Amino acid sequence: MTCLNCVAIPDKFSLIGREGQERLSRSRVIMLGLGALGTVSAELCARAGIGHLVLVDRDFVEESNLQRQILFDERDAAEHWPEAAAAEKKLRSINSTISIRGLLLDANASNIEHLVRNSSLVIDGTDNFETQFLINDACVKLNVPWIYGAAVASEGMP
Numbered sequence: 001m002t003c004l005n006c007v008a009i010p011d012k013f014s015l016i017g018r019e020g021q022e023r024l025s026r027s028r029v030i031m032l033g034l035g036a037l038g039t040v041s042a043e044l045c046a047r048a049g050i051g052h053l054v055l056v057d058r059d060f061v062e063e064s065n066l067q068r069q070i071l072f073d074e075r076d077a078a079e080h081w082p083e084a085a086a087a088e089k090k091l092r093s094i095n096s097t098i099s100i101r102g103l104l105l106d107a108n109a110s111n112i113e114h115l116v117r118n119s120s121l122v123i124d125g126t127d128n129f130e131t132q133f134l135i136n137d138a139c140v141k142l143n144v145p146w147i148y149g150a151a152v153a154s155e156g157m158p
Contacts, residue, residue: 021049024048024049024050024051025049025050025051025098026051026120027050027051027052027120027121028050028051028052028053028054028118028119028120028121029045029050029052029053029054029119029120029121029122029123030054030056030115030116030119030121030122030123031045031053031054031055031056031123031125032056032057032107032115032122032123032124032125032126032131032135033056033057033124033125033126033127033131034055034056034057034059034069034071034083034084034087034125035057035059035065035068035069035083035125035127036065036068036069036070037125037149038055038057038123038125038126038149039069039070039071039072039087039125040070041123041125041149042055042071042087042091042123042125043070043071043090043091043094045123046091046094046095046098046100047094047095049095049097049098050098051098051099052098052099052101053091053098053099053100053101054100054101054103054115054119055084055087055088055091055100055101055102055103056084056103056105056107056115057082057083057084057087057103057104057105058104058105058106058107059082059083060080060081060082060083061076061077061080061081061082061083061086062077063077063078069083071086071087071090071091072086072087072090082102082104084102084103084104084105085102085104086102087102088100088101088102089102107126107131107134107135108131108134109134112134112135112137112138113138113141113142115138116135116138116139116142116144116146117142117144119144120144120145121144121145121146121147122135122139122144122145122146122147123146123147123149124146124147124148124149125149132148135148136148
């Protein structure tokens with residue numbers, strides 16, 4: 001059996017099947033924060049075939065973060081790419097069949113509801129409690145499911 005992206009579904013993922021892959025391709029996921037945890041999560045979403053992926057981060061790629069932010073490389077840091085734009089570029093090369101939009105943006109009280117509205121899922125890859133509380137409040141208010149991720153030093157947990 002093949003998925004919409006014309007890649008064979010391995011036997012261990014046969015439970016997803018064609019219907020599940022089609023559902024993934026109709027999904028809209030917003031990834032807030034593109035640090036270590038966010039870059040891994042965003043890449044997995046792209047590889048899974050999430051149809052519409054929105055990437056939000058206010059930071060720029062820095063050489064000191066390259067050991068843990070897997071979507072970025074030395075050139076991205078040297079050219080001072082915004083993390084959202086660099087992630088969008090890399091993810092397009094991984095899966096060109098999905099819609100990917102990188103936003104150089106600070107998720108805050110004035111825009112969080114607009115960002116998460118109409119999403120199938122919000123994935124939190126942020127690194128501060130203030131933003132995490134805003135995400136929670138907006139998702140609860142708008143009835144949008146979200147996944148909280150936490151990272152401290154070299155350990156992360158979804």
